[in-house]
Amino acid sequence: MSAAEEVVTEAPAVEAVPKRAMTLGYGTSLVVLAALILTPLFVKNFIIFQMTMVLIYGLAVLALNILTGGSGQFSLGQSAFYAVGAYTSAILMEHANINYALTLPVAGIICFAFGFLFGQPALRLSGVYLALATFALATAMPQLLKLGYFEHWTGGVQGLVVTKPDAPFGLPLSQDMWLYYFTLAITIGIYIASVNLLRSRSGRAFMAIRDNEIAASAMGIDVSLYKTLAFGVSAGITGVAGGLGAIAVQFVAPDGYTITLAISLFLGMVVGGVGWLPGSIVGSAFIIFVPNMAESISKGLSGAVFGVLLFLVIFLVPHGARQVALVAQQLAAKLKKN
Amino acid sequence: MELFANQVLAGIATGAIYACMALAVVMIYQAIDHLNFAQGEMAMFSTFISWQLMQWGVPYWGSFVLTVGFSFVAGIAIERLLFKPLAKAPILTNVAGFIALYAIINSVAGLIWDFTIKQYPTPFGSSPFLGSQLISTHQAGMIGVTILLLILLFIFFRFTRMGLAMRAAASLPESARLVGINTSWMIALGWGMAAAIGSIAGMLIAPVVFLEPNMMLGVLIYGFAAAVLGGLTSPLGAVVGGFLVGVFENLVGTYIPGVGNELKLPIALALIVTVLVVKPAGLFGRPIVKRV
Amino acid sequence: MTPMLNVKDLRAYYGQVQALHGLSFSLNEGSLTTLLGANGAGKTTTLRAICNMVRSTGSIEFEGKPLGNRTTENVVRLGIAHVPQGRGTFTNMTVEENLQLGAITRGDKKNIVTDIERMYDHFPVLKQRYTQQAGTLSGGEQQMLAVARALMLRPRLMLLDEPSFGLAPLVVRDLFRIFSKINREDKVTILVVEQNAQLALELADHAYVIETGRIVMSGNAKDVANNEDVRKSYLGY
Numbered sequence: 024m025s026a027a028e029e030v031v032t033e034a035p036a037v038e039a040v041p042k043r044a045m046t047l048g049y050g051t052s053l054v055v056l057a058a059l060i061l062t063p064l065f066v067k068n069f070i071i072f073q074m075t076m077v078l079i080y081g082l083a084v085l086a087l088n089i090l091t092g093g094s095g096q097f098s099l100g101q102s103a104f105y106a107v108g109a110y111t112s113a114i115l116m117e118h119a120n121i122n123y124a125l126t127l128p129v130a131g132i133i134c135f136a137f138g139f140l141f142g143q144p145a146l147r148l149s150g151v152y153l154a155l156a157t158f159a160l161a162t163a164m165p166q167l168l169k170l171g172y173f174e175h176w177t178g179g180v181q182g183l184v185v186t187k188p189d190a191p192f193g194l195p196l197s198q199d200m201w202l203y204y205f206t207l208a209i210t211i212g213i214y215i216a217s218v219n220l221l222r223s224r225s226g227r228a229f230m231a232i233r234d235n236e237i238a239a240s241a242m243g244i245d246v247s248l249y250k251t252l253a254f255g256v257s258a259g260i261t262g263v264a265g266g267l268g269a270i271a272v273q274f275v276a277p278d279g280y281t282i283t284l285a286i287s288l289f290l291g292m293v294v295g296g297v298g299w300l301p302g303s304i305v306g307s308a309f310i311i312f313v314p315n316m317a318e319s320i321s322k323g324l325s326g327a328v329f330g331v332l333l334f335l336v337i338f339l340v341p342h343g344a345r346q347v348a349l350v351a352q353q354l355a356a357k358l359k360k361n
Numbered sequence: 362m363e364l365f366a367n368q369v370l371a372g373i374a375t376g377a378i379y380a381c382m383a384l385a386v387v388m389i390y391q392a393i394d395h396l397n398f399a400q401g402e403m404a405m406f407s408t409f410i411s412w413q414l415m416q417w418g419v420p421y422w423g424s425f426v427l428t429v430g431f432s433f434v435a436g437i438a439i440e441r442l443l444f445k446p447l448a449k450a451p452i453l454t455n456v457a458g459f460i461a462l463y464a465i466i467n468s469v470a471g472l473i474w475d476f477t478i479k480q481y482p483t484p485f486g487s488s489p490f491l492g493s494q495l496i497s498t499h500q501a502g503m504i505g506v507t508i509l510l511l512i513l514l515f516i517f518f519r520f521t522r523m524g525l526a527m528r529a530a531a532s533l534p535e536s537a538r539l540v541g542i543n544t545s546w547m548i549a550l551g552w553g554m555a556a557a558i559g560s561i562a563g564m565l566i567a568p569v570v571f572l573e574p575n576m577m578l579g580v581l582i583y584g585f586a587a588a589v590l591g592g593l594t595s596p597l598g599a600v601v602g603g604f605l606v607g608v609f610e611n612l613v614g615t616y617i618p619g620v621g622n623e624l625k626l627p628i629a630l631a632l633i634v635t636v637l638v639v640k641p642a643g644l645f646g647r648p649i650v651k652r653v
Numbered sequence: 654m655t656p657m658l659n660v661k662d663l664r665a666y667y668g669q670v671q672a673l674h675g676l677s678f679s680l681n682e683g684s685l686t687t688l689l690g691a692n693g694a695g696k697t698t699t700l701r702a703i704c705n706m707v708r709s710t711g712s713i714e715f716e717g718k719p720l721g722n723r724t725t726e727n728v729v730r731l732g733i734a735h736v737p738q739g740r741g742t743f744t745n746m747t748v749e750e751n752l753q754l755g756a757i758t759r760g761d762k763k764n765i766v767t768d769i770e771r772m773y774d775h776f777p778v779l780k781q782r783y784t785q786q787a788g789t790l791s792g793g794e795q796q797m798l799a800v801a802r803a804l805m806l807r808p809r810l811m812l813l814d815e816p817s818f819g820l821a822p823l824v825v826r827d828l829f830r831i832f833s834k835i836n837r838e839d840k841v842t843i844l845v846v847e848q849n850a851q852l853a854l855e856l857a858d859h860a861y862v863i864e865t866g867r868i869v870m871s872g873n874a875k876d877v878a879n880n881e882d883v884r885k886s887y888l889g890y
Contacts, residue, residue, distance in 0.1 A: 097456065099398075144638045151396045152637055154456050155589070158398065159582050159633050163626040282578070286460050293457045326468025333461035334443065337454055522757055529743055529754050536741035539704070540802065541729040541758035 055301075059207055068199045072271065073311060075203045078210045079267045081307035084291040085217060085300060086260035092298025093221055094253035095233030096145070100157030101288045103164040104258040106280035108134050108265025110168065113183045113275040114176050123188045123270050127209070130266035131259045138258020142251035161285040168277035182276025185269050206267055213260055217300060220256070229253055290329060294336055296345030305344040368611045374500035376607020378569060380507045381562035382577075382584025383591065383599035384514070385555045390593045391531045392551020393444075395455055399462035400559055401581030403439075405574060406466050407432040407560030408567045409474050412481060421484050425564060429557050436556025440549045448548075470574040481567035503565045510558065511600050518596075527551065579626060583610075586629045590636050592646020602644065606632065655717070657682040657842055658703070658810060663711035665695070665702045665866075672698045673709070674866040680810070680859075685836045685843045687853040687874065689887055690863040696846040697738055699863070700812045704728050704735050715810070730758050734803035738814040742795045744788030748779055751787050751798055755805025765805070772801040775831060793824035800828070804835065811835075813845040817852070825849065829856050850887040854878040862887070 063071045087101050108130040115126040141160065145153055169180050177183065187198050194201065220226050228249045231239035240246045269275045287310040294309045295302025309332075317328035340346045385404065389397045397403075407428050414424035443462065447455055485502030518524035529537040530547035537544050562584075563577065570576050587606045591598025610628055636643065656679035665673040673695045680686050690696050702709040704725050713720040720728050729735070734755075743751050752772060756765045773780035776797045782790060787798060796816055803811055813832070817825040833856045836843050847853035854860060860877040862870040870877060877883055 091453065097453065099456070099460070144634045147638050147641065151394075151452065151456070152641070154398075154452075155396055155585055156630075156634050156637060159585070159626070159630040162578060162582050163630040166626045286464065289457070289460060293453075297453060324468060324472065326464040327472070328468075330461040330463070330465030330468070333457060333464070337450075337457055337461070338446065341450070341454060522753070525750060525753060526757050528746065529757075532745055533741060533743055535706070536737070536743060537754075538706075538725040539729060539735050539737060539741060540754050540806065541726045542754075543724075543726050 056211070063200055063203050068197060071197075071199045071203050075199070075206050075271050076268070077304065077308050077311055078203075078206045079264050079271060079307075080288070080291065080311060081304040082210055082213060082264035082267070083261050083288050084295060084306045084310075085214065085303040086257040086264065087288055087292045088295070088298060088300060088303055089217055089221070089229075089260070090253050090257035091292060092300075093226065093233065094229040094250060095236075096250060096253060097154045098157040098254075098257070099154050099282075099285050099289055100141075100160035100164075101257075101261050102280045102282065102285035103157075103160045104134050104138055104261040105265035105268065105284060105288075106164050106168060106275075106277075107137055108262030109269035109275045109280070110177060110183075110265075111262065112266030113185050113269045116185055116270075117183055118176060124205075127263050127266045131263040134262025134265070135255045135259030137262075139251050139255035141258070142254030145254060146247050146250055158282070158285075161282045165277040165281055168280070178276075180277060182274060182279070185273045185275065187273050188270065202271055206271070209263065209267065213263065214300065217260070221300075225249065225252065287329075290333055293333065294343050296343030296348075299343070299345035299348075302344040302348075364615070365612075368615045369608050370496055372608030372611035373504065373604050374496045374607070375569075375611065376587075376604035377500060377503040377507050378562070378566045378580060378603075379583040379587040379606050380600040380603025381503070381510070381565055382559070382580050383587035383603045384507070384510060384596055385559035385562055386581075386584050386588040387591075387593060387596050387599040388514075388551060388555035388558055390588070392527070392548050392555070394531075395452070395459070396585065396593075397555070398456070398459040398581075399466060400555065401577030401584070402463050402466040402470070402574075403432070403436070403556055404559035404563035404566075405577045406470050407435075407556070408481070408563035408572060408576075409470055411560070411564055412479060412567075412572055413474075415482070421482060425484075428560050428564065432560035433553040433557040437549045437553040439556075440552035444552070445545065445549070448545075467574050474574070476574055479572040481564075481572045483568040487568070499568055506561065506565060507600060507603075510561065511596060514596050523550075579629075582626060582629045582633075586632045586636075588643075589633055590643055592643025595643070595645035598643055598645030656680055657716060658844070659712075659714045660699075660703070661712045663699070663702055663709060663713065665698050665707045665709040667698075667707065672707070672866055673702065675711070676863070676866065676868055678861050678868055678871065680842055680844055682809075682842055683836070683840055684859055685833060685845070685857050686859040686861065687850075687857040688844060688846045688861050688863060689850045689853065689877075689883075691886075692848075693865075694863045695866040696863060697814055698866075700735060700814050700844070700846060703812060704733065726758075729806065732806065732809035733812065734806045734808035734810070735812040736799045736803045736814060736816065738818065740795050740799040742787045742790075742798060744786065746787055747784055748787050748790070748798060749783045751802050752779075752805050755802035756807075759805075759807065768805055768807070772804060775804075775835075776801055793820050793828070796820060796824075796828060797831075800831070800835075804839070804841070808841055810842045810844070813843065815846055815848060817847060817849045825852065829853075832856065850883070851878075 063074065083101060083105055087098060090096050090098055111130040111133050112123070112126040115121040115129060116123055145156060148156055168177055188202065189198055196204070221229070228239070228244045231242065231244055232246055232249055236246055291303070291306030291310045293306070295304070295306030313328060313332065314325035317325040336343060382401070382404070385400055386396065389395070389400065410431060411424045411428035414427060415421065419427065439462070444458060447458055483499040483502070485499045487497045487499050490496045490498045490501040518528055526537070526542045527547050527550060529540070530542050530544040534544045566580055567576065570580065583606060587602035588599045589602070590605060591600070591602025609632065610625065613628055658680040660679065661677045663673050663676040664671060676695070676699060688696050688699060698707060701707045703713055703720065705720065705723060705728055706725055715731055715733060718731065743754060749769065752769050753765070756768065759765060778794055779798060779801060782794070787795065790798060800816070816828055820828070829852055832843060832845065835841050845853060845857070854874050854877060857874040860872065860874045861868055862877065862883060870880065870883065
């Protein structure tokens with residue numbers, strides 16, 4: 024080692040999560056699933072819309088969770104991928120008249136490619152540097168979307184209005200309810216695929232990289248491939264979520280995808296528990312409902328409430344919802360014994 | 362050729378803003394090895410405080426000094442209360458902490474002073490500097506203050522015992538403790554100094570970008586870009602990086618058609634990513650080697 | 654005479670793992686004591702426990718003051734200098750800055766300059782390199798710098814953790830000669846942890862042998878050196 028170099032022994036960026044703890048048991052899964060399927064039958068359309076948004080943001084948080092909880096890389100730039108997905112869907116639907124359902128895989132693939140490409144330079148970065156690069160990406164994205172060159176396609180500052188789809192085959196469902204079930208089906212599909220991904224060879228490779236990159240490369244894992252792959256997969260899922268989001272809110276505009284969105288998604292992941300996939304939905308519900316409640320107390324307060332809650336989570340339950348779930352599980356086990 | 366020279370000059374003038382912010386970024390990075398994403402918001406909040414003091418009738422320099430003092434103490438307080446307990450937590454937790462701080466300060470500033478744009482005075486005046494149309498006396502003053510700040514920091518770190526102790530604590534905490542340095546307080550001091558420098562940056566920038574809660578977001582990204590370009594471990598690098606980024610931004614805007622004001626942030630992004638990939642240690646920084 | 658450092662029933666832990674199992678020993682003022690033992694016996698841990706760098710229980714008293722609740726830097730401020738394994742050199746600072754750091758807690762600024770001169774007398778090679786970055790020094794020079802840095806504290810007690818590690822035999826001899834000079838002339842009490850038992854026993858006046866976290870033998874350095882078991886296990890003849 025030459026003299027002018029500084030040696031840093033770094034702790035892993037993310038605290039490791041035991042693999043088995045990454046999912047729910049069958050029983051719990053079924054209960055949650057039943058609740059997700061049945062609830063819309065009994066609530067108002069607006070609530071259904073909000074539940075749809077919970078699922079959509081849940082997907083985006085899940086995507087971040089795969090990246091951070093899975094492979095140990097940070098991103099404060101998920102809003103950028105979300106935006107690209109949203110615009111892809113919106114442009115295809117409005118300019119090319121393509122069916123909304125078909126735009127989603129396109130959004131996913133384009134975002135996968137975008138994420139994979141962004142992952143190339145990001146490869147050389149770790150920890151704070153990666154956080155910085157993605158932070159810059161998130162702040163730069165709205166300006167890119169406003170760019171005059173693409174105004175014909177993107178609608179510039181005005182954005183694009185998207186038509187909300189009706190239920191197909193003459194099903195007797197309201198638009199909101201149809202979109203909810205449509206989103207639910209996609210969410211479940213992606214959730215199952217993600218769980219399997221993390222249980223696969225690739226998932227083990229991600230986690231090995233997360234825990235110790237150098238050791239992972241010594242075991243013969245192609246670190247650069249898997250790191251960029253994690254970025255790609257994460258961006259792809261985020262893109263699908265973005266596309267769904269565009270359809271659900273029927274509108275895309277540059278200012279809907281600022282750094283605030285990226286921060287919200289990051290917060291959702293921390294609240295849900297880093298590396299615990301089911302927590303993504305909890306985190307997503309948190310970031311959707313808490314600001315509403317905060318706004319109803321005082322306008323403009325949501326940021327402060329967000330921040331304070333985030334600190335509380337960090338200090339009191341650093342593993343987020345996962346920790347709460349574990350405690351609940353232990354309590355339940357105790358009650359059973361008695 | 363004259364256009365080129367003029368653009369370079371104008372770039373240096375805007376670069377002073379970035380240089381100032383980058384100095385604060387480097388200060389905190391030196392102390393804690395993290396980038397403080399709330400740095401810009403802290404600076405913004407300090408600037409609002411000085412604005413409020415002036416509204417209450419305190420003269421400019423009076424409020425300047427009070428604000429710098431307040432920021433110093435506030436920086437230390439934030440570290441003691443919120444970040445000292447996180448010292449051993451993973452990076453992710455720290456980043457989450459910075460984000461939380463960012464959200465809180467931004468939102469509270471909006472609550473207290475709302476989001477309307479406010480005029481902020483300059484002590485240097487805004488007439489052309491030495492007859493040049495491109496650089497105003499305020500910008501010249503800003504360059505002067507930045508360089509003065511850099512010299513003061515250099516003297517502090519090079520020739521005072523406290524500066525030596527801070528450097529030691531930052532580079533090898535365990536060895537620093539073994540010579541009797543209270544490293545934990547050195548970190549708090551680093552926060553205080555970063556907050557104070559940030560407040561100076563904020564008060565100098567406010568006359569240019571106008572005062573409002575979101576004024577620092579773009580500046581912070583550019584400050585990061587400047588700090589990364591100069592090398593995160595070098596105050597001199599931060600300042601040089603700031604000026605270079607300012608000049609770069611201006612030249613790109615002048616010579617590449619279609620890249621005007623609307624691409625400011627993407628340029629900073631491209632710059633950050635390029636520097637990090639090509640020369641992660643920056644121009645003046647020390648390379649960092651990881652031990653297995 | 655009450656001992657200068659008195660350690661009783663010291664137990665230390667790394668996470669769940671216990672490294673010291675009730676260690677007791679004491680140092681007399683002005684003595685040069687060595688702590689011998691194989692790899693992993695707990696020598697380094699003992700020194701780290703004195704400076705509160707590992708979690709430990711038991712009592713450690715320095716000149717009658719308990720050290721248990723003090724932070725590392727406050728232990729150092731009592732006049733205990735610790736030269737850690739691997740030397741802990743501030744590699745990106747100059748030799749002179751390293752020396753100044755050693756005296757950073759001292760209030761008597763005037764004497765620091767003369768003390769630096771004294772260090773240059775002890776270690777002439779450091780004088781030739783005083784503006785160089787400390788990281789450019791050789792291993793032996795860095796060890797000398799580490800010792801000099803520790804002495805800049807004007808310590809009453811100096812803890813040396815394997816100062817011979819990775820150094821050429823001739824350099825090691827020089828270094829130990831300096832230790833014994835410091836011990837005699839500057840009246841610094843020294844506790845040195847060593848793997849090079851032969852050399853350590855030659856110079857020390859008292860020795861402790863430690864095995865898996867327990868003291869298994871103690872006594873006059875000459876007696877320990879003549880002990881059959883010690884000879885077989887640590888001296889190799």
